[in-house]
Amino acid sequence: MLRTSIKALALTLGLFAAAPAQAAGGSVALPDVKFSFDGIFGTYDRASAQRGFQVYKEVCAACHSMRLVSYRNLRELGLSEAQVAAIAATVEVQDGPNDEGQMFDRPGRPSDRFRRPFANDAAARASNNGALPPDLSVIAKAREGGAHYLYALLIGYSDPPAGVTLMDGMNYNKYFPGNQIAMASPLNPDQVEYADGTKATVEQMARDVSTFLNWAAEPELEQRRAMGVKILIFLTILAGLTYAVKRKVWADVEH
């Protein structure tokens, strides 16, 4: 019995071990950074995510859309209803057609999705030297390494090492696959002014915006983990009960 159980375990582990090997990619090791949402019980650092939203709004949003996220979702980061309404109202949204069949502009509402910086992908490419800035809604789930990779990418800019020639308009980044990235280094020290007095170093902004982007990609993370803990506690008790029942039922059988 024990031997067969070990075999079953080995088989299962073999299957699991194969999965992360799929996309190792062979790039350099990411810098060691700890996020509040790492691990099994981690949650989002609200203050950091709010600062990250500020970085997105003032820096990233010039080129990157987040078309799956609505302003109302910012309530989950601890902003008040009035704050969310005020943020939404700062953008102009095209709506319509109205009764006369005309499209019209109106201030944004909390129910609107984040405004896109470009009308379409062609316009985005035209303004960015032919490169398309990816939508950032699920970027933390769409890259190997998630938020850790995003952080690394944002602090990974430098001059190219000797012997490396960059293509026209490209920038050197040691964490980007192939090392040549169209996006210029987006973060400079004190580029944003944090309301809470946190010093806006490049590392701080990178950490904050990575937290924000992870929240945008996995807004359900805290609810999911909290539910998972309850369900596992329940199942552990149930496992004990069913095993006790099984023992009792089988007590009179020689096997």
Added chain:
Amino acid sequence: MSIGLHNSEFKNPVVRWIDQRMPVFTMMQKEYGTFPTPKNFNYFWNFGALAMVTLMIMIATGIFLSMHYTAHTSMAFESVERIMRDVNYGWLIRYVHANGASMFFIVVYIHIFRGMYYGSYKAPRELLWILGVVIFLLMMATAFMGYVLPWGQMSFWGATVITNLFSAFPVVGSFIVELLWGGFSVDNPTLNRFFSLHYLLPFVIFGVVFLHVAALHITGSNNPLGIEPKGPQDTLPFHPYYTAKDSVGLVVYFMVFAGLVFFAPNYLGHPDNYIPANPLVTPAHIVPEWYFLPYYAILRAVPDKLGGVLLMFGSILVWFVLPWLDRSPVRSMRFRPLARIFFLIWTACFLVLLWAGGKPAEGHYVLIARIATAYYFAYFLVILPLLGRLERPLPLPESISRPVLGGGPLPSGAAAKPMEKA
């Protein structure tokens, strides 16, 4: 047999009234209540029930997902993210469904391993085994089409690579591919028909599972000793003994499942599938879902496209004739010292192929995949047929109860007793 009411043994008047006219209660009592089941199952015998439960979970979650999903290339990706964000507990339903596919394959792989190790495919259970292989093929088709539906990069490029395999067949190849695509490339008609078939096939699976279980209840279950029960002393009624034992396995299984869903829901997925499908950008490495990697490795191990496709399909089709390739009268590998070693090496080769399928098809990965592929087929086509004639199996116990009740070494007469052909 005379026509009239069924002679029901149930006392409850409502149950009795129904059972006399349509004896479903008698049937359930016979097939899942008193059904005589060998008393010596180990926990490997949980996995059939686990697969059944997983199928029901997949159908239930799939029905709810389809209420919110939009099968159109311009909206599919966004509708899936809407499920994740705006549908109440949509993230839970989707992660259960997505990880449920992986859990389904883990369970079914262990179930197949169990069948191969204990010789469950041998007479009189050949048809039971064949129906199982049919279920597995249907599962593969269903899982493949399901992975296309979110319309991410791996959905699109996986679909492109896999459907293009059929073009390797001479004469009919391009016809089959265009039939699968509904056009001249993977596009909206492909997505629509895959959605339709992805909804249909699980119910076909359900039908074949019914046949699988029906066949099982004719021959009865195999068991770890691989010998038939000799009488009532060797069996137990399915309920409460195996309902209780399956419940233990089920709860432990749910714990693993929940661990994946709640704490690592994207662990077995590929990050590229969170990038919307783009026919103009090819991912650096196109890889199928992990459960297809062994066959993908076999495909790429062969330098010739048609040869690779044939070997890939052959790697599963060979299972159909397994009952006739393995001629040894002894079922359980416990009593087959040589076959057991060769089979465990085969299992290792399967895992090596699973690993190699996720690596780029270059350098020593290809060499390793080729060696593992060669052994994969050699085991079925050369080693097993030869072992059936050459191997000296260990003495079989006289009966299922015997080794338990007797305790000490078996009487020498048991060793000489030939394996009965039930």
